[in-house]
Amino acid sequence: MQSYKRRQQNIVDRIDSEEPLAKWNDWKWQLRHSVNDIDTFETLLDIKFEAEEREALLKTLEKFPLSITPYYLSLIEAEDFRNDPIFMQSFPSPQELIVSCDEMADPLSEDHDSPVPGITHRYPDRVLFHISNVCSMYCRHCTRKRKVGDVESIPQKDEVLQGIEYIANNPQVRDVLLSGGDPLMLSDEYLDWILSELRAIPHVEVIRIGSRMPVVLPYRITDNLVNVLKKHHPVWLNTHFNHPREVTASSKQALKKLADAGIPLGNQTVLLAGVNDCYRILKKLFHKLVENRVRPYYLYQCDLSEGLTHFRTSVGKGIEIMENLIGHTSGFAIPSYVIDAPGGGGKIPVMPNYLISWSTNKVILRNYEGVITSYKEPDSYEAIYCDRKCDDCALQLKLDEAREFRYVGIAKLLSDFDDALSLVPEDTERMERRNIA
Numbered sequence: 076m077q078s079y080k081r082r083q084q085n086i087v088d089r090i091d092s093e094e095p096l097a098k099w100n101d102w103k104w105q106l107r108h109s110v111n112d113i114d115t116f117e118t119l120l121d122i123k124f125e126a127e128e129r130e131a132l133l134k135t136l137e138k139f140p141l142s143i144t145p146y147y148l149s150l151i152e153a154e155d156f157r158n159d160p161i162f163m164q165s166f167p168s169p170q171e172l173i174v175s176c177d178e179m180a181d182p183l184s185e186d187h188d189s190p191v192p193g194i195t196h197r198y199p200d201r202v203l204f205h206i207s208n209v210c211s212m213y214c215r216h217c218t219r220k221r222k223v224g225d226v227e228s229i230p231q232k233d234e235v236l237q238g239i240e241y242i243a244n245n246p247q248v249r250d251v252l253l254s255g256g257d258p259l260m261l262s263d264e265y266l267d268w269i270l271s272e273l274r275a276i277p278h279v280e281v282i283r284i285g286s287r288m289p290v291v292l293p294y295r296i297t298d299n300l301v302n303v304l305k306k307h308h309p310v311w312l313n314t315h316f317n318h319p320r321e322v323t324a325s326s327k328q329a330l331k332k333l334a335d336a337g338i339p340l341g342n343q344t345v346l347l348a349g350v351n352d353c354y355r356i357l358k359k360l361f362h363k364l365v366e367n368r369v370r371p372y373y374l375y376q377c378d379l380s381e382g383l384t385h386f387r388t389s390v391g392k393g394i395e396i397m398e399n400l401i402g403h404t405s406g407f408a409i410p411s412y413v414i415d416a417p418g419g420g421g422k423i424p425v426m427p428n429y430l431i432s433w434s435t436n437k438v439i440l441r442n443y444e445g446v447i448t449s450y451k452e453p454d455s456y457e458a459i460y461c462d463r464k465c466d467d468c469a470l471q472l473k474l475d476e477a478r479e480f481r482y483v484g485i486a487k488l489l490s491d492f493d494d495a496l497s498l499v500p501e502d503t504e505r506m507e508r509r510n511i512a
């Protein structure tokens with residue numbers, strides 16, 4: 076097996092023997108030399124596809140384009156590239172053209188919950204703000220595959236301004252999640268401008284950036300970028316590591332710069348068949364992440380996006396993985412396992428059951444080892460009746476610090492002050508009869 080340095084040198088030699096290796100760490104050089112076609116991929120990795128497979132690959136590229144940074148490509152181990160987690164995440168598979176009947180172009184209905192272009196407003200207090208639709212590497216498992224490489228939908232400045240205006244006009248938005256594409260594809264100056272505009276909105280408390288740069292192009296995390304980001308604190312950043320092999324010296328360096336700038340780091344992993352659907356791999360990944368001050372945030376069940384069938388696992392696999400993590404390792408190394416509900420229901424957490432039974436004063440629980448235990452509830456607990464008149468309440472919440480939201484869902488059923496008894500689907504025959512009567 077070749078060392079990483081050796082592979083890197085080979086790749087640079089094959090790209091352009093005139094260029095010095097020193098350029099490798101220049102993110103713009105990496106972008107200029109991104110691999111977008113099969114020929115170059117074959118040359119750089121020194122492999123060859125059979126004619127039939129080539130043809131299928133070319134067809135796949137017509138629908139879903141290819142882009143890999145030389146850096147990310149250099150992490151592929153050519154000797155067994157077909158099983159390589161880096162290869163599988165970045166190189167097309169003809170299986171992407173198989174669309175099963177449950178799959179959709181926009182499974183999360185992001186385009187439906189979009190009041191203005193670029194904004195997805197799904198939850199009461201936070202929005203997703205698409206400020207870029209390009210990436211340095213096109214993940215094959217991208218949930219927004221429908222938009223990848225679609226030059227038409229690159230948000231223009233006036234569109235970004237509309238998004239900023241929407242946020243400014245909606246005081247309930249306290250958390251803005253910059254996404255894309257990869258927001259860090261934008262220049263430092265442009266990001267500085269967007270961040271300044273958002274910071275000028277008094278009700279925006281936190282700004283989050285979702286970026287895969289620390290994984291696929293860690294050299295993007297420059298001192299200058301970090302200085303721009305930290306001017307606008309609190310800024311959080313969520314990245315997207317899927318496999319321990321992605322945690323390299325370069326990516327560690329990028330994470331260190333971000334963490335040293337006081338940016339809290341999180342990670343969103345997608346559970347992918349053949350890549351990381353193994354608790355030993357994921358445990359290793361999560362350990363490496365916390366070692367580098369990155370908190371595993373979400374483990375996603377793979378979405379129902381078109382072309383992802385071959386990446387999807389059963390939900391049972393995810394629950395089995397959570398069973399093997401909870402209790403077995405540090406709590407902060409364990410993400411929440413979520414299914415992003417098709418149709419725009421948002422993220423729904425799923426996990427093994429720990430609550431086995433319950434009586435009027437005892438809860439029966441089981442732990443990760445199989446110990447079954449009981450927790451005796453207090454005999455004397457008197458809950459404070461909540462009529463939402465917080466001014467008269469003994470609990471100290473200054474009302475001017477509390478934001479008001481409409482109560483919804485199970486929380487509404489649980490509340491003392493709302494007289495809703497049930498949540499009832501509207502489209503039943505019984506309801507229709509009632510409406511007629």
Ligand SMILES: *Cc1c(COP(=O)(O)O)cnc(C)c1O
Nearest residue numbers: 195196197198201202203252422
């Ligand atoms: C994931 C997501 C968010 C953020 O959700 P958190 O659970 O707060 O991380 C916000 N808006 C949309 C549309 C999302 O998909």
